[in-house]
Amino acid sequence: xxxxxxxxxxxxxxxxxxxxxxxxxxxxxxxxxxxxxxxxxxxxxxxxxxxxxxxxxxxxxxxxxxxxxxxxxxxxxxxxxxxxxxxxxxxxxxxxxxxxxxxxxxxxxxxxxxxxxxxxxxxxxxxxxxxxxxxxxxxxxxxxxxxxxxxxxxxxxxxxxxxxxxxxxxxxxxxxxxxxxxxxxxxxxxxxxxxxxxxxxxxxxxxxxxxxxxxxxxxxxxxxxxxxxxxxxxxxxxxxxxxxxxxxxxxxxxxxxxxxxxxxxxxxxxxxxxxxxxxxxxxxxxxxxxxxxxxxxxxxxxxxxxxxxxxxxxxxxxxxxxxxxxxxxxxxxxxxxxxxxxxxxxxxxxxxxxxxxxxxxxxxxxxxxxxxxxxxxxxxxxxxxxxxxxxxxxxxxxxxxxxxxxxxxxxxxxxxxxxxxxxxxxxxxxxxxxxxxxxxxxxxxxxxxxxxxxxxxxxxxxxxxxxxxxxxxxxxxxxxxxxxxxxxxxxxxxxxxxxxxxxxxxxxxxxxxxxxxxxxxxxxxxxxxxxxxxxxxxxxxxxxxxxxxxxxxxxxxxxxxxxxxxxxxxxxxxxxxxxxxxxxxxxxxxxxxxxxxxxxxxxxxxxxxxxxxxxxxxxxxxxxxxxxxxxxxxxxxxxxxxxxxxxxxxxxxxxxxxxxxxxxxxxxxxxxxxxxxxxxxxxxxxxxxxxxxxxxxxxxx
Amino acid sequence: xxxxxxxxxxxxxxxxxxxxxxxxxxxxxxxxxxxxxxxxxxxxxxxxxxxxxxxxxxxxxxxxxxxxxxxxxxxxx
Numbered sequence: 001x002x003x004x005x006x007x008x009x010x011x012x013x014x015x016x017x018x019x020x021x022x023x024x025x026x027x028x029x030x031x032x033x034x035x036x037x038x039x040x041x042x043x044x045x046x047x048x049x050x051x052x053x054x055x056x057x058x059x060x061x062x063x064x065x066x067x068x069x070x071x072x073x074x075x076x077x078x079x080x081x082x083x084x085x086x087x088x089x090x091x092x093x094x095x096x097x098x099x100x101x102x103x104x105x106x107x108x109x110x111x112x113x114x115x116x117x118x119x120x121x122x123x124x125x126x127x128x129x130x131x132x133x134x135x136x137x138x139x140x141x142x143x144x145x146x147x148x149x150x151x152x153x154x155x156x157x158x159x160x161x162x163x164x165x166x167x168x169x170x171x172x173x174x175x176x177x178x179x180x181x182x183x184x185x186x187x188x189x190x191x192x193x194x195x196x197x198x199x200x201x202x203x204x205x206x207x208x209x210x211x212x213x214x215x216x217x218x219x220x221x222x223x224x225x226x227x228x229x230x231x232x233x234x235x236x237x238x239x240x241x242x243x244x245x246x247x248x249x250x251x252x253x254x255x256x257x258x259x260x261x262x263x264x265x266x267x268x269x270x271x272x273x274x275x276x277x278x279x280x281x282x283x284x285x286x287x288x289x290x291x292x293x294x295x296x297x298x299x300x301x302x303x304x305x306x307x308x309x310x311x312x313x314x315x316x317x318x319x320x321x322x323x324x325x326x327x328x329x330x331x332x333x334x335x336x337x338x339x340x341x342x343x344x345x346x347x348x349x350x351x352x353x354x355x356x357x358x359x360x361x362x363x364x365x366x367x368x369x370x371x372x373x374x375x376x377x378x379x380x381x382x383x384x385x386x387x388x389x390x391x392x393x394x395x396x397x398x399x400x401x402x403x404x405x406x407x408x409x410x411x412x413x414x415x416x417x418x419x420x421x422x423x424x425x426x427x428x429x430x431x432x433x434x435x436x437x438x439x440x441x442x443x444x445x446x447x448x449x450x451x452x453x454x455x456x457x458x459x460x461x462x463x464x465x466x467x468x469x470x471x472x473x474x475x476x477x478x479x480x481x482x483x484x485x486x487x488x489x490x491x492x493x494x495x496x497x498x499x500x501x502x503x504x505x506x507x508x509x510x511x512x513x514x515x516x517x518x519x520x521x522x523x524x525x526x527x528x529x530x531x532x533x534x535x536x537x538x539x540x541x542x543x544x545x546x547x548x549x550x551x552x553x554x555x556x557x558x559x560x561x562x563x564x565x566x567x568x569x570x571x572x573x574x575x576x577x578x579x580x581x582x583x584x585x586x587x588x589x590x591x592x593x594x595x596x597x598x599x600x601x602x603x604x605x606x607x608x609x610x611x612x613x614x615x616x617x618x619x620x621x622x623x624x625x626x627x628x629x630x631x632x633x634x635x636x637x638x639x640x641x642x643x644x645x646x647x648x649x650x651x652x653x654x655x656x657x658x659x660x661x662x663x664x665x666x667x668x669x670x671x672x673x674x675x676x677x678x679x680x681x682x683x684x685x686x687x688x689x690x691x692x693x694x695x696x697x698x699x700x701x
Numbered sequence: 702x703x704x705x706x707x708x709x710x711x712x713x714x715x716x717x718x719x720x721x722x723x724x725x726x727x728x729x730x731x732x733x734x735x736x737x738x739x740x741x742x743x744x745x746x747x748x749x750x751x752x753x754x755x756x757x758x759x760x761x762x763x764x765x766x767x768x769x770x771x772x773x774x775x776x777x778x
Contacts, residue, residue: 075733079726092708112758114735142760228725266732270740292762293745302749394764407753444749475753504727504769505753508732509762 015056017066017098018177021086021122022106023115024072025387025510027134030067030164031106033522035174040069043524046095050085051428059178065589068100074114076121076219077227081433090125091216102181104130106172109146109161110138110511112281113601117266118156118191124222126215128181132173137166138511141291143284154276156185156560165516182558189272194257195264198250199225205246226265264660289594292310292387304550305566309395312388313414316379320418321449324371331371335364353551354544361542365599366536369421369658372449374524375414376422380429381523383411385515389429390507397505404502406430408440413486416446417479420659421535424666425527432503438493440666441676444612444659447651450600454650457604461626462643471479474647479611482651484579485683539598542645542657547599550606561588561612569594583649583685584692586631586641593655600655640701645692653684704774707742707756708767716744716775725770736773737758 022028034041036055043052053069070089071082078084084445085094093098103122107115112133122129131151152159158176162169190196201220206217224247254261254332298304314471339356383389389411397407407432416423423443430436459466460472466474494502546569564570565587573590580590588610595606604622611625629637654660660673667673704719718740721728735758736742743766745762753766 075730075741077729077733078729111759111761114761117733144760228729262729263721263732263737266729267737270735270737296746296755296762300746300748300755305749390764394748394753394755397766398748398752499725504724504730505764505766506727506730506769507764508734509764543751569778653716 015066015101016177017068018057018101018102018104018108019068019070019089019100020104021070021090021118022072023074023108023118023396024112025508026072026106026115027164028069028072028106028112030519031132031134031162031173032067033519034164034167034170036067040067042530045085045097050081052097057174061118061177061178063564064067065177068097073118075118077223077479080431082431086286090122090127100127102128102130102177104132104177106164108438109136110142112146113270113273113277116277117269120187120269120272121219122632123157123184123187124215124219124331125398126184126213129157129184130173130176130181131155131157132164132169133159133161134169135530136161136169137163138513140284143290145282145284147280147282150280151276151293154280158182165519185493188276189268191264191268193625195225195254195259195261198254200244200573202243203248205243209243222265225254226261229261249650259382260556289512295512296509299388300394305391306397309392312379312383312392314377317392317417318370319379320375324375327371328368331368332364335367350551354547357551358544358547359540361547362598363536363538365543366532366539366658369419370528372419373422373425373528376418376426377524377527380411380415380422380426381520382515384429384523385513385519387510387512390509393507394509398645399466400557401502401505403490403492405439406435406503406505406508412439413443413446416443416448420444420446420449421662422658423533424659424662425531427666434498435503437667437672438490438498440663441672442486442489442495444654444656444676444680445482445489445652447482448600448656450656451478451650453601454596454603455647457607457622458643458647458650460623461618462640462647464627465621470482478651481648485652489679491682508623520587531662531666535658535665538661539658542661543598546595550595560609564591564609582693583688584639584645586637588629589637589646593649593653596655598657603650603655641692641695641700644695645688648691649684649688651684652680652687655682704776706771707744707773707775708754708770710744710775712744712746712778713742715778717741717778718773719776720774721772722774727769728772731765731769731773734763735761736763737769741778742773742775 020028020032030566032055035057036258039057040053043054044050045052050071050342055067055069057065057067058090059065068089070086073080073083073086074427076083076087076090088094090096090103091099105119105122107119108217119129119131131147133146136146148159158181160169160173160176162173164170189642198368199218202225203214203217203221206212206220207214210217212220224243251261280331293370326677339360342356342360345356350541373478382388383392389408392411393407394411395407400407400409409427412423412429415426420443423446424440427436427439427443430439444649455475455478459471463470500592549572550564550567552567558566565574570587572594573587579587580593585593588607592603592606596603608622611622611629626638631637654677660677663673663676664670707716710716718736718738719736721731721736740758743757745757747754748764753764754770755762755764756770757763
């Protein structure tokens with residue numbers, strides 16, 4: 001069992017390494033899957049939250065090849081962590097990754113102009129390049145034709161036409177890779193003469209002073225002269241004060257010469273692309289209106305857009321709460337049966353209890369999340385693969401930008417109503433690191449389904465014969481409280497710890513594409529595997545520890561509430577009573593709070609023990625035990641105010657260890673889950689305190 | 702005709718990009734996405750709540766907030 005921060009992916013030195021580079025939506029993952037089948041591993045690059053995917057392909061000559069799937073980027077100009085990683089890997093600067101021997105640039109043929117921009121940047125780095133011209137089938141539908149032979153002739157790099165989703169062109173690509181790829185040709189695009197001179201001058205300095213090879217030096221020189229990055233940024237990238245001064249001088253000279261150094265390089269690249277595509281790209285006569293534009297006329301329509309959007313969301317939640325509820329029940333029933341079976345077979349004792357109440361309950365508590373995670377990722381992956389995800393962000397951005405979040409944060413937050421775990425995992429689609437972190441931090445405030453058993457119990461105690469109407473009303477206000485809390489905290493975070501200019505919303509609306517079931521299932525498999533392996537083990541250990549805390553030390557002969565009070569958890573509950581007494585809680589509720597750190601729904605079963613109701617105790621007996629519960633001085637424990645205070649506490653409190661583990665995994669740092677726990681528990685405490693003390697002050701009980 | 706912000710175009714109207722002005726990093730990103738001077742752009746639609754806007758550039762569809770769209774100066778066609 002490994003608890004290291006990043007999984008070590010071994011890159012076999014004796015094999016060639018090929019890196020896949022491409023724009024988002026260019027079908028890069030499809031090419032990766034087609035090349036490697038299931039011979040792949042997912043991990044993280046050291047120190048960053050960028051996903052590292054490594055696989056192995058078998059070439060036609062029987063040799064193996066390492067395949068690195070680099071994150072999808074539009075550029076290599078280091079504006080985001082993703083771009084930084086791609087650049088570092090391609091330059092051989094990434095610690096645990098050897099420099100690739102060949103780069104395969106995946107180009108979306110239906111969007112060739114913008115995709116070739118990245119190719120021209122990769123070309124600068126001096127690694128042999130193969131251009132995989134993907135989605136060739138879409139160009140015809142688009143009313144355009146591309147001649148791959150002519151493109152190969154003008155690019156002077158191997159060009160492989162392909163339709164990766166139908167596995168067309170994959171064998172051809174492998175053949176080219178097996179044969180070996182020629183060194184990359186020299187660039188043909190030219191900047192204004194003055195700029196060429198300045199770049200050459202600075203590159204020369206980088207070569208001699210920084211000991212860079214001439215390709216790296218040229219590429220770095222271009223970036224440093226043309227990218228408006230701050231001085232400390234330059235220093236971070238190994239450019240000393242002298243270098244920074246040289247850059248400043250060069251920029252001043254360029255400005256005096258009338259060269260717009262910010263845009264000159266980008267324009268030069270696009271001019272070159274425009275020139276080489278003449279003769280390669282031809283418009284077919286009589287182009288039909290594109291399918292995508294017709295779809296969008298409905299899907300982003302003022303009225304129909306909302307109808308479709310709400311329907312999709314309703315369908316998703318219907319699936320989660322009805323379809324996914326069955327396997328969830330089977331899983332929990334299955335684990336209960338297994339545990340009961342073991343209890344009847346094994347002799348009574350600590351080992352038996354550890355096995356049943358610790359390990360089996362722990363494993364069950366992890367596995368029970370799977371149906372929800374699978375269902376949510378089924379939808380998320382469908383939305384991503386069809387292109388609808390970008391439309392959802394387009395529709396919701398106005399609303400989300402009010403609190404300073406990105407339109408893409410909406411779907412992950414919405415998933416939070418089912419479960420915070422897939423919600424936090426879904427935040428990967430948000431590229432901006434700050435936006436992503438804020439979304440991760442607030443998503444557990446959305447009222448998840450694990451809170452429902454606690455709410456149901458407390459509402460039943462609050463109003464003994466609740467009408468469905470009252471129940472729905474209370475539930476709705478609890479949901480709204482959670483949403484309000486998430487919105488408020490997102491706003492607070494964006495104006496305090498994540499202060500800074502609002503990141504721009506510049507997003508491609510990719511053409512609608514037909515999803516493949518294979519890709520969808522692969523995505524679901526990958527996410528659930530990630531959850532089980534990376535989070536499951538830690539959660540299991542915590543469950544066992546929690547079990548031990550509630551079992552030891554033992555009081556001979558005692559059972560039920562007496563034994564619980566004697567345990568570490570019970571003592572902690574007694575110890576923390578002064579802290580929670582202002583909220584209206586006694587030590588027994590304290591134990592419930594500790595127990596439900598593993599998962600909120602455990603509150604109910606812990607309360608069963610704390611109030612000495614045997615295992616067969618149904619909901620009704622717990623209600624009556626609650627209504628009979630008294631403080632030592634005879635006052636009623638569960639007054640309406642205490643019930644409301646508990647409800648509010650559970651809306652805000654971070655009572656879910658699994659979520660914390662997933663936050664840790666997704667942010668690659670213990671700092672963020674710790675912060676999440678502290679701030680949420682803090683809000684919960686203050687809110688419950690306000691409700692209880694404020695209520696008493698107003699004369700409520 | 703003088704250059705004006707792309708936001709002043711009607712839905713469906715085309716324009717030629719003249720210049721980009723505003724925050725350096727955002728301008729760089731827009732340039733890299735292919736919104737370069739001399740390039741034709743077209744307003745496709747606004748989102749149901751009026752913001753962001755969808756534009757067509759270099760044969761693909763891009764969405765940006767009005768705030769960013771204001772940085773793109775065009776010559777209306």
